[in-house]
Amino acid sequence: MRGHWLLPALCLLRCFLCVQITDSQANDVFTLLMERYNRSYEPDTSEYFLRMINVKESIRRQAVLNSPSSDAPHNSSATYGINQFSDLSPREFRERYLTSEPENVPWFPKNKTGGHQSEAMALPAKFDWRDKNIVTAVQNQESCGACWAFSVVGAIESVYAKEGHPLEPLSVQQVIDCSYQNQGCNGGSTIRALSWLMQSQEKLVDESEYPFKAVTGVCHLFPVSQFGVLVKNFTAFDFSGLEEEMKQKLVEWGPLIVTVDAMSWQDYLGGVIQHHCSSHHANHAVLITGYDTTGEVPYWIVRNSWGTSWGNQGYVYIKMGDNVCGIADSVAAVFV
Structure with a gap:
């Protein structure tokens, strides 16, 4: 069961469907992800900024994936959002899993x-x-x-x-x-x-x-x-x-x-x-x-x-x- 930690992130994701996500919003999502999945990235390092970029890219993907489809009943369609893989690039995800x-x-x-x-x-x-x-x-x-x-x-x-x-x-x-x-x-x-x-x-x-x-x-x-x-x-x-x-x-x-x-x-x-x-x-x-x-x-x-x-x-x-x-x-x- 997904916990309440995800609700702010989902709200930010819905906002992105209308406007470009800001660095501040992406940072909030990234912070929530690290807390939920026990990630530890040293601030202001190349690794930290790389993971931040991956999270921003994942939010962009999710906006596309969550776009309504004319032939898919909305109440049963899949939903996409922040999870334990959101700080990975697609290439890393593919190679690891x-x-x-x-x-x-x-x-x-x-x-x-x-x-x-x-x-x-x-x-x-x-x-x-x-x-x-x-x-x-x-x-x-x-x-x-x-x-x-x-x-x-x-x-x-x-x-x-x-x-x-x-x-x-x-x-x-x-x-x-x-x-x-x-x-x-x-x-x-x-x-x-x-x-x-x-x-x-x-x-x-x-x-x-x-x-x-x-x-x-x-x-x-x-x-x-x-x-x-x-x-x-x-x-x-x-x-x-x-x-x-x-x-x-x-x-x-x-x-x-x-x-x-x-x-x-x-x-x-x-x-x-x-x-x-x-x-x-x-x-x-x-x-x-x-x-x-x-x-x-x-x-x-x-x-x-x-x-x-x-x-x-x-x-x-x-x-x-x-x-x-x-x-x-x-x-x-x-x-x-």
Whole structure:
């Protein structure tokens, strides 16, 4: 839940829609940001002024992103503003947090009658695996560019619980350190991580046995007798144009791993993203846990790995049906 500290900043942002923001106003926003997110920049240094410039540029971006759209219901549109990334330049944000590498996956296959291989089922208007108590809490990858590992491990945790086992946090650090085809905190591919887990038959151990350290480390090996979760198989498809089928697979298979273009998420505060999100430059891996079609704008419910202070307590909502952010281009499910 966003605190009262943000209200002055939002007021200043609304003012900017009408007039150019002053240095004094930008300084007030910058001060609020430093207090809220425990930033410490020495006054009158090059670093301080650089961060100030980044904040001013973020306010300019937010003014554009918050501009009303004629075809987007205002009461559900996404809102953009000051958050923990506002003192970063777009390049810094991209290099630190958008490090998932896209892979080409096959289009969801057709059956012999020309339709798609997805059993027709009556789906609820709203569905969220969190309501089944099989989704672990939102984590924070910090400055480690391993979103690819967080999304993969999150899916394994959920599917393991879906099969009747206790819901337990599993080790993201193990995947970061040991998935040799990836680059640890410098980036990686969800598909390569899943392939490594399946082919190596390496057991994914508890988080407490192999805790997250936010840096790439040396791979730790465990005895065969050690408790862990084995990945038996996984599947990955391109569901672009087929989000109804994708809904069915979410309900059938469990939470889905997706790779999206999250460049505009640097300024996201909440609401449903309907615009300003490309489907051409996938760079970030997240986990779809559910959907909601009860309102005017149907949307996917997506768990991120940037902590609970970001977005909707760590979640982002993406409009369904138009492949917004490329959410349907690379969709993976895991089986344990």
